[in-house]
Amino acid sequence: MLFDDPVFGSRVLTLLTLSFHIIYATIGVGVPLMIMIAHWVGIKKKDEHYLLMAKRWARGFAVTVAVGVVTGTAIGLQLSLLWPNFMELAGNIIALPLFLEVFAFFFEAIFLGIYAYTGDRFEDKRKHFLLLIPVVLGAAASGLFITVLNAFMNSPQGFDIVNGQLTNVNPIAAMFTPAMPTKVSHVLATSFMTAAFMLASIAAYKILKGSNHIYHKKSLYMTMKIGLVFSIAAALIGDFSGKYLAEYQPEKLAAAEWHFETEEGAPLLMYGILDDEGEVKYELKIPYGLSILANGNPNSVVIGLDQFPEEETPPLIIHYFFDLMVTIGGFMVVLSLVYWIGMKRAWSFVKSNWYRWLIVLGGPLSFLAIEAGWWMAEVGRQPWILRGIMTIEEAATSSDYVGLMVILFATLYLFLGIGTIVVLRRMFKNNPVELELEQQEAAQGGETT
Structure with missing residues (x-):
C-alpha cells in the first residue's frame, strides 16, 4: 500500500x-x-x-x-x-x-x-x-x-x-x-498581509456581484491600504530571512536557488527547469542577485551545494516553492500599490471589473504564498527534523x-x-x-x- x-x-x-x-x-x-x-x-x-x-x-x-x-x-x-x-x-x-x-x-x-x-x-x-x-x-x-x-x-x-x-x-x-527574529516577524507580517487581502477580496467580490453599498467600498479601500503596508514589510523581512539562511542554513538557500557551485557574484535564479543532467534551462537570471540577497554585497561569495554531502542536500523542489512565494508577494505589492495610487489620482481602471477581479484573486493567492513559504521552510530543512541533530x-x-x-x-x-x-x-x-x-x-x- x-x-x-x-x-x-x-x-x-x-x-x-x-x-x-x-x-x-x-x-x-x-x-x-x-x-x-x-x-x-x-x-x-x-x-x-x-x-x-x-x-x-x-x-x-x-x-x-x-x-x-x-x-x-x-x-x-x-x-x-x-x-x-x-x-x-x-x-x-x-x-x-x-x-x-x-x-x-x-x-x-x-x-x-x-x-x-x-x-x-x-x-x-x-x-x-x-x-x-x-x-x-x-x-x-x-x-x-x-x-x-x-x-x-x-x-x-x-x-x-x-x-x-x-x-x-x-x-x-x-x-x-x-x-527566531526573522521567522517570527515574517509570520506576523504575512499573516496581517494575508488577512487584509482576504477581506479586500471579499469586498471586491461583493461589489462585482452588484452591491453598490458604500460599506463594501470603504472596506476595500481600507484593507488594500493595510495589505500594501504589510506586503512591503513582508518583502523587507524576506530579505533579512535570505541573509539568515546564508549564514545559518546555507544548504537551504543553495537548494532554493539551485546554486550548485560556490562562487562570488552569484546570480539569482527564478523559475526554470532541471533537465536529466542537472542543468538549469529557461530560467530568469538576475546578475549578482543571490550575492546581494545573501550578503548585501554583489561581489560576495555564496556557498553552493557542492559544499554539502549529498545525503544532507534539501530536496530541490523547494526552488519552485520559493519562486511561487516571491512571485505572489511581488504581485500583491504591485496590485495594492497601483490601487492606492489609482484611488488617490482617480485612475478609472482601478474601479473596473477586471481590476477588481484581480483583487478577488489576490485573496486566495496570498494564502497560496503562505502555503508555499511553509512548504519551503519545512521541506527545505530535510533531511533534518532538528537540524544537525536528528x-x-x-x-x-x-x-x-x-x-x-x-x-x-x-x-x-x-x-x-x-x-x-x-x-x-x-x-x-x-x-x-x-x-x-x-x-x-x-x-x-x-x-x-
Whole structure:
C-alpha cells in the first residue's frame, strides 16, 4: 500500500495537517488586527460602517477560531504520535513556548467572546475598543510562540548532548535562537498581509456581484491600504530571512536557488527547469542577485551545494516553492500599490471589473504564498527534523497504523473545510450589510423616540 512506510506516511499526514491548519492559523493571527483597525477608524471618524465591519468580521472570525482549535489540537496530537523520538528530546527543551501558546490562545479567545457579545452594551465605543487590545496581543503572541518552536527546529540551541544524554538545558536560550527574529516577524507580517487581502477580496467580490453599498467600498479601500503596508514589510523581512539562511542554513538557500557551485557574484535564479543532467534551462537570471540577497554585497561569495554531502542536500523542489512565494508577494505589492495610487489620482481602471477581479484573486493567492513559504521552510530543512541533530527517519514512528490515520484526518479536514464555508456563507447571506444597517438605524430611532 501507499503508506506502508510509516516515515513516508508521517510526512504526508504532517504536511496535510500543517497545510490545512496554516489557513486558520493565518486568519487567527491576522484578522484581530483588522478588526481593531476598523473599530478604531469607526471611532475616529464617527462612522458606523467601520464599526459594523469590526462587528461582522469578529462574528466570522469566531467561527474560524473554533475550527482552528480542532486543527491545532490535531497538530499537538500528531507531534506525539508521529514523531515520538523528536518529542522525547525536544519536549524536555522547548515545552515552554508550547505552554505559553496555549495560554495566549485562551487569553485571545476569552476577550474575543466578551467583545463579540457585548457590543450593544457599550454606549462609549472607546471602552468596547479596549477589549480588542488583549485579543490582538493574544493572537500575535500565539503566532509568536508556535513559530519559536519552528525556529528552534531550524537552529537548535539551549542544551548539550553528552554521551547520548541531554544536559545543560536552558529553555530561554532555546526560545531565542538565531532563526527566531526573522521567522517570527515574517509570520506576523504575512499573516496581517494575508488577512487584509482576504477581506479586500471579499469586498471586491461583493461589489462585482452588484452591491453598490458604500460599506463594501470603504472596506476595500481600507484593507488594500493595510495589505500594501504589510506586503512591503513582508518583502523587507524576506530579505533579512535570505541573509539568515546564508549564514545559518546555507544548504537551504543553495537548494532554493539551485546554486550548485560556490562562487562570488552569484546570480539569482527564478523559475526554470532541471533537465536529466542537472542543468538549469529557461530560467530568469538576475546578475549578482543571490550575492546581494545573501550578503548585501554583489561581489560576495555564496556557498553552493557542492559544499554539502549529498545525503544532507534539501530536496530541490523547494526552488519552485520559493519562486511561487516571491512571485505572489511581488504581485500583491504591485496590485495594492497601483490601487492606492489609482484611488488617490482617480485612475478609472482601478474601479473596473477586471481590476477588481484581480483583487478577488489576490485573496486566495496570498494564502497560496503562505502555503508555499511553509512548504519551503519545512521541506527545505530535510533531511533534518532538528537540524544537525536528528533526521526525519530517526524521529518518526514505526507504527503500522499511519496510513489509517492519514485517511481519518483527511476526512476530518474535508468536513471541517466544507463546514466552515457553509456556516460562514449562511451567516452572512442571511444577515447582509444592508439589513444590519437598517436594524441599527431602527434601533437608534427607537432609542431617540
